[in-house]
Amino acid sequence: MRATMKDIALQCGLHKMTVSRALAGHSSVKPATRLKIMEAANRLNYEVNVLAQNFNVGRAGYIGVATSFPYMLESSYLGQSLRGFQVALNGSGMDMALFDTYSDSFNNGEKLAKLYRQRKVDGLLLVALHSTDRFLDTLRDIHIPMVVVGESVANPTGLHSVFCDDERGVRRMCSHLFELGHRRIAFIAGPPDYAGAQRRKEAYVNFCQKHDLNNPSWYIQQGDFSRATARKVALALLRRKPRPTAIIAANDLMAFGAIDTARELKLRVPQDLSVGGFDDLPGAEECEPPLTTVHQPVKLLAERAAGILLKWIETGVTPSSGTIMKVSLKVRQSTGRCPQ
């Protein structure tokens, strides 16, 4: 069906090798010959067989993006990440393949490793990995080019991860509220098996200690990054005395949940209660009230991660350590002076 270099060669009375050179843009082809070849290629609707090309050089031409489907897929976190990857991959000849690591078969990393060993992908980008995933144990040993995005890893040996400065972000949020007069600051934590969530919580705890806030232990509530759960635990926070005057949520979704609950309890945000988030989702700016949050440059972070991975694949040199990206505090209308 489809024309090959051989077909063009036949039409032109040349050898397929000359065709290969001409199409690859080698300078060692006589202009006249090149022209003839180009015309024939056009005539035949020729298009390189990338499959053969890649097979020849032993690469798949795909980067595997591994994520846990169930709720990551619909997160703008992944959305922005993918956009960042796209930017980095653009022009590299690599494209993105999407894999679900949620299913059980994935959870020991075997399946991902297989993808690589079978040459379905040339490397992996792992988005917001759970730090408990046994991925690491399995994958680390296989020396697969792979970069973890948005999550640092407890034991980073042989793994490169790109993540944001969670600690600094939470610290800045705490300071912001502190300066507004807040002392009764509560915290809704993320799932404990996310290293990033862990870092955020610790930063909050450290801040409280450093400033002798001495808040009751129930000021720290366990969330799971979901809005629904945040609503529930916010209820626990806002019903009991002494009621916090500010809540920091470990991500924006949970901040939204806290605001939902405040509204339900007829508490005004920010007059009666300040709420801070983390992530700066696209929706954070347009919600009611616009959310004060820590901006994470997700797209950039992803772009960086993909860039590192590409270089790794091309050069074969394992990048050394982790990469930390800066965050910034976006002060909007969900935080205000402490009441009284």
Added chain:
Amino acid sequence: MRATMKDIALQCGLHKMTVSRALAGHSSVKPATRLKIMEAANRLNYEVNVLAQNFNVGRAGYIGVATSFPYMLESSYLGQSLRGFQVALNGSGMDMALFDTYSDSFNNGEKLAKLYRQRKVDGLLLVALHSTDRFLDTLRDIHIPMVVVGESVANPTGLHSVFCDDERGVRRMCSHLFELGHRRIAFIAGPPDYAGAQRRKEAYVNFCQKHDLNNPSWYIQQGDFSRATARKVALALLRRKPRPTAIIAANDLMAFGAIDTARELKLRVPQDLSVGGFDDLPGAEECEPPLTTVHQPVKLLAERAAGILLKWIETGVTPSSGTIMKVSLKVRQSTGRCPQ
């Protein structure tokens, strides 16, 4: 580096062809030989080179999922679609590659066509395509195995699309409200270049005519499937007299927007205003109040689409027409009896 069949063959003193047969599970291999081969394969950590395999049979082993990144990526519509694809692709040896059709270079279909001609993908799944996209013009002629998901196409020649029964869905929503006593029913339409949005609007118009509702023309407002825009146009609907007692939005996001506005105007939903949506997003059930909406079996729809595409690729036979999936009305708390 990596072991090949040849390596195994050498270790076993056999021909690589025998190894191929043994590993492929052919019955024509002596059990003892097979065992020897299996052991060697294990010892060498052998894994088939899928790349070579695919090259040999002339297929990429990837299905391209094309979507316009900007907001589709973060939609649960795409999320559910991908999950559906995954189910259908499972076990087929095909995986998903993700492509952004938003950029200009994609909009004439050339790039997608190239993906196919270059054998980067074996077929395409187009999610929620704009019906104005010139994709169709370009792609139709190339006979690429491809299925459009969630959108019917004006001129379906040579294109198979799987979409839901938009008309029936809106009709059922209209009837539901009508039976609750509503007559002043307004409609927030979706972007006119989506065929599905068009169908939904027409279904509404038809219902109004059939029941002689004779509502003013401004009862139809133009939205763009986004929450923000819906808020604005809902304001136009709710500020003017005679105020509608019910609003149907062409998708859930816009229904949420309408509820936002109602809340802002101190209108209670559903006591003062009923609001209906379309899609049944995961969030529709847990929002406040839970949304009455038309359930679209997106995951199933996607699964079906991917199944059709797979068969097309395997058999080479173009499927005939479009496939329409059933919808169902989910009555929740955002609709109620007409006030007075």
Added chain:
DNA sequence: TTGTAGGCGTTATCAG
């Protein structure tokens, strides 16, 4: 400037 030989790893096919 162009041609030839060979190989990438797998499988179909035919021969033994």
Added chain:
DNA sequence: CTGATAACGCCTACAA
């Protein structure tokens, strides 16, 4: 039951 050969489409390396 196993082996030999060839082919998939391209490219590297060397020869003319």
